[in-house]
Amino acid sequence: MSGTSLFLQIAQAVVLVLFAPIAAGVVSTAKARLQNRRGAGVLQPWRNLIKLFGKQVVLAENASWIFRFAPYVVFTATIMAASCVPPLLVHTPLSLTADVIALVALLALARFFLALAGMDIGTAFGGMGASREMTFSALAEPAMLMSVFVLSIGAQSTNLTTMISHTLNTPIVLQPSLAFALVAMLMVAVAENGRIPVDNPTTHLELTMIHEAMILEYSGRHLALMEWAAMIKLTLFATLIIDLFLPWGISIDASLAGVAMGLVAWLLKLIGFLLGLSLVETYLAKLRLFEVPEFLSTAFVIAFLGLLTHYMLEIGT
Amino acid sequence: MNAMTLAAGSGIAALAAAAGAGLLRGHLQRSALCLFLGISGLLSASAGLVGLLTSTASLILPLGLPWLPMHFRIDGLAAFFLLVIGALLVPVAIYSQGYLKGYQGRMDALAVFLPLFVIGMQGVVLANDAFAFMLFWELMSISSYFLVTFEHENLENRKAGFIYLLMAHLAGLLILGAFAVLYASGGSFEFSAMRAADISSFWASVAFLLAAFGFGTKAGAVPMHGWLPDAHPVAPSNVSALMSGIMLKVAIFGFVRVTWDLIGSGDFQWWWGAVVLAAGASSAVFGVLFALQQHDLKRLLAYHSIENIGIILIGLGLSMLLAHFGHPMLAALGLIAGLYHTINHALFKGLLFMGAGAVLHAAGTRDMESMGGLVHRMPATALFFLIASISISALPPFNGFVSEWLTFQTALMSPQLGGALLTAIVPFSAAMLALAGALAAACFVKVFGIVFLGHARSEAAASAHEVDAWMKVGMAIPAFFCLLLGLLPVLFVPLLDVIPRNLLDVSLAAHVHEHGWLWLSPVDVSHASYSAPVALAGMLTIGGLAFWWLHPKGSTVRRGSIWSCGNPHLNARMQYTATSFSQPLRRIFGGILQPDEHAHIERPAHKLLSQKVRHAVHVADPVVNRLHRPLADAVLTLAHAVQKEHQRGIHAYLAWTFATVLVLLAVFT
Amino acid sequence: MSMSLVQQLVDGLAALMLLVSFALLAQHRLLSVLHWFAAQGVLLAVTATIVAYGTGNHELYISAVMTFLLKGLLLPWLLWHVIKRLHVHREVEPLVNLTLTMLIALGITLFSFHIIQPIEKISESLTSDSMAIATACVLLGMLMMITRRKAITQVIGFLAVENSLFFAAIGSTNGMPLVVEIGIAFDVLIAALIFGLFFFQIRTTFDSLEVDAMHAALQDREDEA
CATH class of the missing domain: 1.20.5 (Single alpha-helices involved in coiled-coils or other helix-helix interfaces)
Structure with missing residues (x-):
């Protein structure tokens, strides 16, 4: 592996990580505008993070080392996953580290520690959040895998680089199976990131909350890491979906012009995705908690239908 | 040294353990037992390693029936399972030195039957004729019956023992039937004759079905698993570790031996793979769903064994399907995935049962609802248990993930097979594997969270103490190997390569690390690759940077009280419990679990004022x-x-x- | 790619048809069931137009327009009217829970794919691939009739079956003769009208549109007699 491509790989991961809070800001500002409010601006998440990094940590009296260790695991596993999803440049040496399945597993590792941290203090809120998070993510997993399956059968690979190149190199054909996979993947992304209609990221004390319940006891830099990881995860999923379904514009070679083009294309597509998300979040109401399994099983059924239509309509003709 | 000599030495060491345990008393008895078991384990493991690296060795002992001496043979498959036995036996022997202190003076039966049990398993793996196979198989079954009913004062244990004996014999009978069919076509009890014989497709199917049900019963595959969740918890924890970690694997060994080796992969019918795949997928999901509903720690782990046997069977089933449809490379990958999960499961499940033993020792009960907060008082046990939990939840960078990843790759790379039903069953079983893996993670968040985190829920849990050095070392060894097998699968997979070379005539070794030793790529690097070392190094770098940046000099941490919504009296009973943790899943999967729930609310003063609420849930195995x-x-x-x-x-x-x-x-x- | 654009479009519409059939099964509210039913009608009209373009069969344009008017507008409007007049726009009441229904539906789809595959090999028409999907949709419509409690949802299930048959007809024979099609269309319209009248009648007689309730009421009446 050459030094330049390694540098580019790290650089694009840094871009993704640094842009993640702004992406969260874009969603909240767009939502505010849609609700006739002014909003705090797209940089507000960054300001929050900087403020939190400067604050002293207050730990609960019975917090164990798991509680202090978890934010670092969550943060690093999420970044590791993010660094395998290329926003700008397709051919990167480190994308061999983890294929799509390993990427999902890295996120699962982050979630495992997040849930453990929720259980550590021993309050009902933490346990509740952990229980629900693990339950719903378990139901989301088969749907996620199914939609990855639909894509990887065409490309004969689960390597992101190969999958993106495959999409770029095949002539554009109407493939209904991809539409199914996309819908399923979007539904899973909404659930995994705790957005409306599955979870409401803006509530802090509500009996139906999931993500916030687990990090209720965190403060200072620990909280900042947890929040930042959640923002990175949102950007990661958006980039993953863009890469898999709409990769056009991403740079194939490591030239400066190509990368600059890739950056512009990525930003445009990402912001489009985020605006769509804020529209959905404004338009829809949160589901009742026990309708979430129905939502996720629908995602699974759609992905499976995608697979079946792929076999029926796209192979053999 | 020759693999066969080492294996024989390991058997003799186990015999010495039995003899020592029978003759000696007191702490000498315990030490002799554990020392000789440990030696036996070491020799087994080295016999396995040597066997995997060298060619097949065989031995004929003039024992047994006058016209049929006992045949033994170490090929790749036998060597691998010897390695599995040894890899877990050594740490369990060390662990037992500490654990059995509590049984001193009343452990005669345990001390004699434990080595016999080990000899039984080693003999089954080495056997090269049906007679020796069945002899050692029954030795394994019967001695494990005595281990299960070791604490026979308890009615529950005797009942569990009876069902166990019944099912073990049913399994034995079916396996005997399979051998009878193979004998009819081969004309001899020797495996070499059975291997060479041509068998008609009808009788091959009969033999397959008998073997599948026989070994499936012993392995605890759904729907023949009923004995397992009763039998495993009641044995002492070191025995549970061996039963769950190795004995179930010996059943898997038997299945692979009979179907792949004796019947032969050329005779596979398409529906064999489908049957195994269906059994695997349903075992995986069923096992983990029921595990989630348990609050008896060891029973929960026993249900997880069913789940993991399911995962192994998914790998084997995929391999059988692909072998039938003429994709030997992918079939080899599926076989390797299943076998890799076999050794992984032996390691982490053994570790989990040892950890459970340590916890029971400290808390005095198997009921999770009266544990809690043990991470503060048993830090080392907590760490090892956490490693095992991450491994079994199939999370990187530990070993469980590698084998599940290989299974996923096998499924993902399967081309279109036969009709629509057959084509759809492969991705569907992969989806079930994903569901089972994610539910396992949920279950181990529950286990670790309820047992080790939060506040102590009972006096015993509040005054628990850490276990002694023997037990810690016993747990540290498998924990280390869980990480090693997770980090360096690239070195381990080529070691297993001899097995598909023997059984399917293909070799994977050339492809596994074509992109360098860091990257595991099952077929081709453009298909898929995974590098645990790079991922771990990356995470350590990022985590280290974050830590260094966020911990400037003089940054302190303040301890405060728990935020309690303004309620001044938080107590341990207000925490989430094991039962409440699994409530959403109980509701979602109510159709399968059919929980029996009763809520009784006392309202003596007014119908709106409830004073006492009693809630009882019982989930029975259908x-x-x-x-x-x-x-x-x-x-x-x-x-x-x-x-x-x-x-x-x-x-x-x-x-x-x-x-x-x-x-x-x-x-x- | 050997597939022509028309072929691709028809395949895409077939996939959408399957999706709509699942969507019909997945709804909680009667009004959303109706919306999806209307969408199915529009989808059929679009398919007919595209097949007409692809095969040059001009009669199909007429049936496309008819389908749009009848199945996309008139029938949904009629049913909407009935629902409004009868105040039954409450939740759909499934006999089996929705997730399980969806899984059964998945199994049925798989089954019909399995059954149709041998037939497809010998068929050579433009849209032979969609045959399997049309079969699946017919079976899903039947599933809807089986698993729902309200008579109106059963009628929608019946109409969905008819839609799928129409889809199969366009797919496998590139459209039936116009006369036959007009005949069927009027039959469906009359059937829907009769159903509508029956709903009112049933409502005044039994005070309910639940099939089980009707059954119980009839039993009571028999007991009295």
């Missing part, structure tokens, strides 16, 4: 209730009928004899 209980009842009824016949005196006996003579005459003339 397979046990609808299949195993009736079976056991039928056997008992039959036994009672025979007993009645016996009590009718000499005339009845004569009448039966007379009738038998008449029938025989009628048949043979």
